[in-house]
Amino acid sequence: MLNLSEIIQLKQELADQTGAELHYHDVCPKPFFTLERSDSEIQSCITEYLKKKRYAPRFSDDGLQFTVEKG
Secondary structure (H helix, E strand, O other), rough: OOOOOHHHHHHHHHHHHHHEEEEEOOOOOOEEEEEEOOOHHHHHHHHHHHHOOOOOEEEEEOOOOOEEEEE
């Protein structure tokens, strides 16, 4: 899983590139992220950032929620 510094970097990069706000939820059994809006540009930004860290997002059907898995 991403560390706190990486989560902050992802939030900042996403806001800078797309204007989207990312929320992190540290809950059991698996932490997850939520978005207030989603589109292909937002999902691509998240995917590319996580790919550099050797992770991959698993988006919900509506694209407003995702978990992070080892890529």
